[in-house]
Amino acid sequence: MLPAFSYLTEHTGFRGTIKNAPGDFVVTELEVPELFLGDSRAELLPKSSEAAQSGPCPREPKRRRTEPPGCPRDSAPGAPGQGPGRAGGGCAASPEQTGPEGQPELQPGLGEAPGLESLLGEPVSELLHKFACDVKDAWGSGNGADAAAAREFSLGPRLDKKIRADLHSAVRQKFPFLVTLTKDNEMIVKGNPDYRELCQLVTEKETSGFFKFLDAKLENSTFSFEPDGNKEHRKTVHHFINRKFGKLLETKSFTMTDVNDQPSTSIIVRFREKSGSRKRCAGGFQDKQDVYTAFTLQKENLETLEAIGLLAAELDVLPSDFSYTGIKDKKAITLQPMVVKKVTPERLKEIGNKMEKKGMKIYNIRPAQQHLRLGQLKGNHFDIVVRDLQHHSHDSSADLKERIAEAVESVETKGFVNYYGPQRFGQGQIVQTDQIGLALLNEKMVKAVKLFFTPEDTDDPVNNAKRYFLQTEDAKGTLVMLPEFKVREKMLLRALNRYGVNHEGCTKGWLNIPHSLRIFYVHAYCSKIWNEAASYRLKTYGSKVVEGDLVFLEENDECVSLNDKVHVVTAEEESANKYSIYQVVLPMVGHSIKYPSNKVGQWYRERLSKDELELCKFRVSPLQLNIPGCYRLILKNVKNVSYFLESNEKVIKIEDNQLNDLKFSLHISFDLDPSCYATVCLREIMKCDF
Incomplete structure (x- = not known):
């Protein structure tokens, strides 16, 4: 309730x-215009606020706000990026550039971004930021540069290969001057000496763009350095790239006339073609695992995850191959952008008529470069x-x-x-999603599975199968009874069939479904607690901002942590009516956030204790769930x-x-x-x- x-x-x-x-x-999603541009300037990275940042490192703390955005000492004599007579920056281009198309549900809240902080947790993320800026500081000053190059930062052991891959990409895209490597499942971050060396030849902006291009590995894409009239300097750049990346890249000088009809020469970089080395499927077609296709999904009377299950079954891919920016209502007509991996635009067009019979329409099909991230919408x-x-x-x-x-x-x-709306919790269902989330947080894996398979009071194939499972615990028999589009249920049941309906088997079952779906249930529980906290806060204090409240400060400095952007109201500030109720936030529970220091904070402690939880208990290691928490404005x-x-x-x-x-x-x-x-x-x- x-x-x-x-x-x-x-x-x-x-x-x-x-x-x-x-x-x-x-419901029509207000799409960020740059999401589907074919240009790498609109990268679909696991981040949000970083997308508007021109430099590869966080902005300087307040004491340096008079300096341009970027990393420390970028303009210091001899610093990286001060190549001879160089200015401007390069850009990468994809052969297929398309125009813009036109609720973070799982990770909502003020200041929350599904990037490094989500993957690492706020404390580790902040330490990584500090390490990155320390490396650039040492490079920029010239003092201790060799020692800085030898320094390493550990992100800890990461057993899940997909999480490691996401972290590798997220770290390198946000900090192109760092490299990541894995030693016995432990992820290590260190400074990239190749980045530093290229910075001595071209600008910081070009170097950052080049390494992002290199990391993205987009087929048929190219990278262009800024025009350079110095032939000897161009030769040095050619030699550097061929020496370091010759097996992967090839370079060429390209001359064209500028707006004043003067010749202008730039270095163009592209990936070498692989002759006869591409993997092939049984049918002889090229492996499509690096293909991304964007589209707009219109659905009617379908949950987002149910629609994805139907699409995945028809296209013979996994639900985790689809990405989206938020969960949309079932009892509505909704339009939202999506990206599917391993499926070509032509293949997606082929299933259009079949999907219409199931309550879906597919529009605006076009190639994409990357998957979407939750919360990546306006x-x-x-x-x-x-x-x-x-x-x-x-x-x-x-x-x-x-x-x-x-x-x-x-x-x-x-x-x-x-408030979070009732559809967040499975409106009208016997078992609501927040109940499953609480069971997962308490690591009651068997209970969570049985809640997941609790049927509704209807006589249909899906609920009959769920009813049969609860009565018999026969995972194999239930698999046969379930329709094909119930992909999540089938993934979980396959693990239960193999390992048994016990704590270990149920844990493996939850690990068998995509991470975004596992954490969905936990976020539903966190949302329920937030709703209750909002009601308690307004009932206790009304619209007056009181001592101990948390208010969000409009602070754009990237080096300021999320917690530092949230201020605890003092008695003097309450007396002076310094803040408005429209600035007051409440925490979404997690292990790395602070709570109000008034009656509301005490309420949080008592409420979580009632559910056998503590303020810090928001990591579920067996399921690789990490909930750092965030903040949400009380009023909108x-x-x-x-x-x-x-x-x-x-x-x-x-x-x-x-x-x-x-x-x-x-x-x-x-x-x-x-x-x-x-x-x-x-x-x-x-x-x-x-």
């Missing part, structure tokens, strides 16, 4: 019904119809149209409480609101042989930030639950 919601505004509201049909609730646009409008039973004093105008204007001005605003009323002349209520007023429907559209719920916003407008 969800906690008792609090209201922010004081208007009266009205009643109505939503989601009478999927077309009454249309927000969502909603087009909603509220039908059967009427007064609340206790209110009939005002015109209904006036009530609606008052309600919309009130929420547009003041916003709403930023709605944007770009528009609405109109439509009369339904066919529906006329007859009482005492007289015609009452015609029924009206409310058509309302608005935009919300990522991880905000339209049903929660509507609840504030209408002052009723759904």
Whole structure:
């Protein structure tokens, strides 16, 4: 059950019904324009705020904010990047450049980004940042450069190969001047001497771009250094690349005329073609594991994960080969960008007609360079119809149209409480997702599996199979009963069939499904706790900012940790009314965040203790789950609101042989930030639950 919601505004509201049909609730993801550009300048990396950063290292601390963004001492004499007579920077280009297409659900919250911090946890991530800047400091100053080159930083043992691969990529893309290597499953980071050497020849920007191009290994892509009129210098650069990367890359000087019809010569780098070395499948086709295809998925009356299961079964790939930026509502028509790995655009087009019969449409199919990451979106646009409008039973004093105008204007001005919506927890299900998440956090693996297979009160193949499993624990028999598109269930059952329905077998079963799905359940539990905390905070202190509250400071400095951006309100600041309730955040529980130092912090401790958890207990090593935590604003605003009323002349209520007023429907559209719920916003407008 969800906690008792609090209201922010004081208007009266009205009643109505939503989601009478999927077309009454249309969700369109507001896509970041650069997501699908074929240019490497719009890389789909496991990060968010870093994408706007021009340098390869975090910005300087406050004491150096007068310097340009970048790493320490980039402009110091003899520092990397000060090649002879060089300026500007290079860029990589892909042969297929396309225009832009047009809720982080699993990792929501202010300041949260699914990059290194998510993979490593905030403490290790911050230590890595410090190590990276120390290396650049030593290189830039010239003092201790050799010692810096020999220094190593351990990320600890990483047993899962996919997690290691994600970390290798994330570290090198964020810090191109570092290299990563693995020693007996332990990941080591150190300075890249090749990066430093190239920095002596070309600018820092070009060097960073070159190593990102090298790491991405995109087939048929090229990298161009800035124009260079010095032939001897070009020769030196050619020799460096051929000496270090000759087996992988080839270079060529290319001359063209500039805007003033003057000849301009640049060095172009591309990957060498592999002759006869490509892997082939049984059918003789080239291995497609490096192929990425982007598309827009429109689905109706389907969960996002269910839709992915159907697509995966049809395309003969794994659900984990699909990436997306957020989970979308089931009882709606939703449009969202996706990327699938190992599938060509032509193959995806072939299944379009089959998918339409299953409630999906596939649009805007085009090549992509990388997968998507959760949270990599601007927000969502909603087009909603509220039908059967009427007064609340206790209110009939005002015109209904006036009530609606008052309600919309009130929420547009003041916003709403930023609760997670009921669909986050599996609205209407016997077992909600947060219950499974709590079992996983407590490492009760068998209980989590049985909760996962708890059936609904319906007689259909899926629920009959779940019912059979709980009665018999016959994983093999259940596998036969389940439809093919139930990929998650089948993955889990295969492990249970092999290892047994015991603690070890259930642990291996959970490891058999993708990491993003495992952590989905834990995040659902964290969201439930946040909702309860928000209700308690507003009930206890109202809209006044009090001592011990946490407020988010608008700080853009990349070297400032997330915790340092969250400030604890002092008694003096409370007296001076220094902060607004719109700046107050509450923590999403995790092992690396701080809690309010007032009654709300005590509430968190008591609430988690009730579930046999502690403030720091948000790592589940057997399942490779790491929940550092984040912060979420208590209040949010709605944007770009528009609405109109439509009369339904066919529906006329007859009482005492007289015609009452015609029924009206409310058509309302608005935009919300990522991880905000339209049903929660509507609840504030209408002052009723759904």
